[in-house]
Amino acid sequence: MLQTLQRSKTRSGTAYVDHGNGDETLVLIHGVGMRIEAWGPQIERLLKDHRVIAVDLPGHGFSALLDDRPELPNFVAWFAKVVDELGLGAVNVAGHSMGALIAAGFAATVPSKLRRIALLNGVYKRTPMARQAVEARADEIFSGAFDREAPLDRWFAPDEKDGEAYALVRELLQKVDPGGYAAAYRAFATGDAVYSDSWPQVTCPALFLTGDGDKNSTAEMAEEMARAAPQGRAFVIEGHRHMVNLTAPEEVSKALADWLTWQPERVREEWEE
Secondary structure, three states, rough: OOOOOOOOOOOOOOEEEEEEOOOOOEEEEEOOOHHHHHHHHHHHOOOOOOOOEOOOOOOOOOEEEOOOOOOHHHHHHHHHHHHHHOOOOEEEEEEEOHHHHHOOOHHHOOHHEEEEEEOOOOOOOOOOOOOOOOHHHHHHHOOOOOOOOOOHHHHOOHHHHOOHHHHHHHHHHHHHHHHHHHHHHHHHHHHOOOOOHHHHHEEEEEEEEEOOOOOOOOOHHHHHHHHOOOEEEEEEOOOEEEEEEHHHHHHHHHHHHHOOOOOOOOOOHHOOO
C-alpha cells in the first residue's frame, strides 16, 4: 500500500520532498504518527501550479528525532529552522492536526515569513475534559505500552475501514518510531492553548478546515479561530472525520488550491459580501 516518496534532507536532518514550481511555495506539515505520504493527494494536485514542499516531523518518516524537550514551541523552532535551511522566503504553510499547531506557532512567532496559513483539523482551546483525555493518552504513549490501532477509531468512520485511506494510515501508525511518536504526541497534548490567543495578530489569509464528524478538532473550533483571525475563514466538510485530507481528497485539495489564490487585501471584503 505505502509507496515511499524519494526524500532529501536538510543539514540538521529533516527529511523533505520538493516538487513543482510556481509563484507560490506551499509547505505541508503532517500530524502525529503520519509522514509525508499522508499528503499524497494534495501534493499530486497542487504541484501542477505551485512549488510544494512537505516535511517529515522529527522522529517520523526519515527525519531525525527532536533535539529538545517535547514541547510545542520547540517543534515550532524546528520548523522555522527548516524554512531557513531551505532558503525559502515568505511561504504558505498548511498543517494537519499536530502540524496545524506548529503552523499556528509559526504564524504567531515568525509572521514576516508567512504569506498564508491553513489549519486542517486543528485543535483550539480544548475543554478541561478533552484536555484530560488527551494528556492521559500522552502519558500512556510515553510509557511505551500504547495501542497503535486506537487512533483509527477516532479518525475514521466505521464505513471507511475498508478504504485505501484507512489502510495507509494504519500502516503509517505501525511504522512510526515510538520515541518520535511519544514526543510529538506530548507536544500535541499540551500545546493547544500555547498560541491560541495570537489569532487577532495573524493578518494574513487564514483557512481553518475540518470535518463535521471530527470530535476532537471540531467545526466549532475552526469557526472560533476563523472569527478571531482578521482574515480567517472556516470550511467544514460534511461526512468526514480527522483524516479528511485522505477521505475527502478532492474537496480538501480544491480548498487549498483556492486558498493559494486569496489576496490579503481582498479576502475579508469578499467573504463578507
